[in-house]
Amino acid sequence: MKLSSIEEFFSHAHQLYLPAVSIDNVIFGFHENQLKVLLLQLVNKSVWALPGGFVGKSEHIDEAAARILKERTGLNDIFLQQFYTFGQPERSNNKILVKALQMLNQEFDKDHWVLQRFVTVGYYALVEYANVNPHPDEVSLACAWHDLDKLPELLMDHAEIIKKALDEMRLKLSVQPIGYNLLPKEFTMKNLQSIYETILGRKLDRANFNRKMLSSGILDRKEKHYSGGAHKAPYLYSFNRKKYFKALSSGLGRGF
């Protein structure tokens, strides 16, 4: 985003975007058994924010979430899931935002469109962060992964939004599959278990995990090829794409 388009944004936002509705994306990054979250650094350096934005007047909110993520971080083709909508009235009263906007634009008006009350729709995604290369837009100083247990000062209610995204991801872990964007095409059961353990923050029983995963039907097992010393090599699996995405809406068929 060039400076001219920032100025354009400030003068035309009310014509281009829906009032009162915004989007915030929580991008969790997984790498070597670590879970991080992607944040943008505001012009007032000590404060960071989720990559968020506004909904075009004729745009689907799902499409807005994907466009905003791309515009603000460069990340493309990420599978985003809506998880919750945040609508406490006081969430938009924010001095940090006013300060950041003033630093971007001297002529900035305190009653500006962007300072109205917004109800924000939260989306989350989980990516292997070695596979993606995020970069900040022109209104941000940096775009970086942060440890979930060492978050910097965050804009508005963004800390609460991240916590809720994590809670929701954990809650859905036993009914919705996870891992599609995180693993290579073929992986071991141990690889998959590591992801679940990292997200849940605790160890799982191996036999139990295997049994549940196999009964879910979302995995295809590769035949072992006899190759001399490889008798003890673990089985390799791949996701059954069709069953995986079906299970996202209908559940894993376990539980009851």
Place this chain on the structure above:
Amino acid sequence: MKLSSIEEFFSHAHQLYLPAVSIDNVIFGFHENQLKVLLLQLVNKSVWALPGGFVGKSEHIDEAAARILKERTGLNDIFLQQFYTFGQPERSNNKILVKALQMLNQEFDKDHWVLQRFVTVGYYALVEYANVNPHPDEVSLACAWHDLDKLPELLMDHAEIIKKALDEMRLKLSVQPIGYNLLPKEFTMKNLQSIYETILGRKLDRANFNRKMLSSGILDRKEKHYSGGAHKAPYLYSFNRKKYFKALSSGLGRGF
């Protein structure tokens, strides 16, 4: 709602309510192994709608959902859960709504505030419908329970909203407890299993259900009192209120 306040609504809505954001409540009614949904009949008789409405400019969206439910159906103190936000741009292009609004108000303007694009936040609740007494507001002809497999013509995307609420309730059934508003203070395991079976639309294995419910910790078992011929009476349970509501946010601790 008196007619004067309907007119007041049409002339003051833009001052009282947030633009672009609405609420729709999906109230599922459970009774004798039947699951129904509560709908309001519009003035154009053949069409029904979910009890929905708008968010006050300084009102939390959760509070708006409860207020709207009370104003439109008389139902009070219902535990509502947000489940999804619907934001396809074409959902607000609706001739049925225009017609209904014209039938309520001859001077109605086709560019009126209520016909703007709304992103709607969906809430659901599950109630024992023998325990509640819904009644329509003054803009609706009736307020009645409908079978989920025999829904009448519905306003806008309300059929999709109901389907999504049911999917979400089923998906969360194995990670979140259910039944709090549906059962008397003390109930048998069979009573509870009936609720799960009705919502899922299929039979469950009794031993498996018992085991999972008992291990979840949300149930307190009553001691049996010896009383002559009652040897074979089943155990009675009650919900452990604290653990029940904790499990709503953190999960039932089963699954993984």
